[in-house]
Amino acid sequence: MSSDIDTTPPRTSxxxxxxxxxxxxxxxxxxxxxxxxxxxxxxxxxxxxASVGSLYHHFNGKADLYLTLFEExxxxxQERTRKAINAVREAGESDPMRQFIAGAGAYLDGCIEERDVxxxxxxxxxxxxxxxxxxxxxxxxxRRNAALFHTEGGGVDExxxxxxxxxxxxxxxxxxxxxxxxxxxxxxxxIMAIVGTIRNPRTEQRRx
Numbered sequence: 001m002s003s004d005i006d007t008t009p010p011r012t013s014x015x016x017x018x019x020x021x022x023x024x025x026x027x028x029x030x031x032x033x034x035x036x037x038x039x040x041x042x043x044x045x046x047x048x049x050a051s052v053g054s055l056y057h058h059f060n061g062k063a064d065l066y067l068t069l070f071e072e073x074x075x076x077x078q079e080r081t082r083k084a085i086n087a088v089r090e091a092g093e094s095d096p097m098r099q100f101i102a103g104a105g106a107y108l109d110g111c112i113e114e115r116d117v118x119x120x121x122x123x124x125x126x127x128x129x130x131x132x133x134x135x136x137x138x139x140x141x142x143r144r145n146a147a148l149f150h151t152e153g154g155g156v157d158e159x160x161x162x163x164x165x166x167x168x169x170x171x172x173x174x175x176x177x178x179x180x181x182x183x184x185x186x187x188x189x190x191i192m193a194i195v196g197t198i199r200n201p202r203t204e205q206r207r208x
Contacts (some may be wrong), residue, residue, distance in 0.1 A: 014020050020058045022048040024072070026066040032116045035125040036066055063127035067148060070130075073117050074137055078107040081141070085148075096148040101196050107141070108188040111176045115184075118176040138172070139165050160198070 026048035030039045041062055045055050059065050085099050086105035093099060111118040120126075121134060142165035149157045171191045175184040 016058070019050055019054050021050075023050055023055055023058060024065065024069060026050075027062075028117060031066060031069070032120050035123070036062070036120075037125055041190055045105070058127075066127055066130070069117060070121055070133070073114065073121070074141075076114075077107050077110045078141070080110045097196055097198075100148050100164070101192050104164075104171075104195065105188065105192050108167070108171055108192070109185075110176050111172055112181055112184050112188070115176055115181075116174070122173055122176055135169075138169055138179065139193070142168055161196060164195065167198070171195075 023044065024163070026044045027039075030044050030047060034040075035202060041052060041055060044062075044065070045173040046050050048055075055061075055065075059068065085188040088099055088102040093102070121130075124131065126134075143161055149160055171188065174191075175188050178184045178187070
């Protein structure tokens, strides 16, 4: 019986998932070392121990690998943000700006912890049109979290969203490009302290 168990091959779906994961891990290493433009599909499959055919079975090509890595990174960032905001809420924090700062700080922490991919994505060396995708995703992140700030009519403070998005874009760039992790964390803390003072004076004036 034990020999039967030992020789049972893994399920196709398991093998497929393992191959996909190996390709993504290899692509991450190759992109971070060589950049997107200089990365070769042959280098990725060699590092993954896979074949070119298997890469094209799971992905449409090099750009698809890059975009998948970006989407997975953004998913981890969103989860970091969600956990941070929920933690301060559960601790009794009701101020929307303090909640936003908690989430934004977690986002920057993620950029520092995964500096290799964060730096890759803001380097400008990506598939055609990726800069636009990057801006859209950061704007979407800021808009989702700026929903914490409701106007008197129940909408979102659009002016505040623009300011916070710009501040976050600059902060992400600075902490990702720095080689000093401790310095990046201090800078992130200082930036968040300044962002925490931002208010829309017109919105503030309308409040009772």
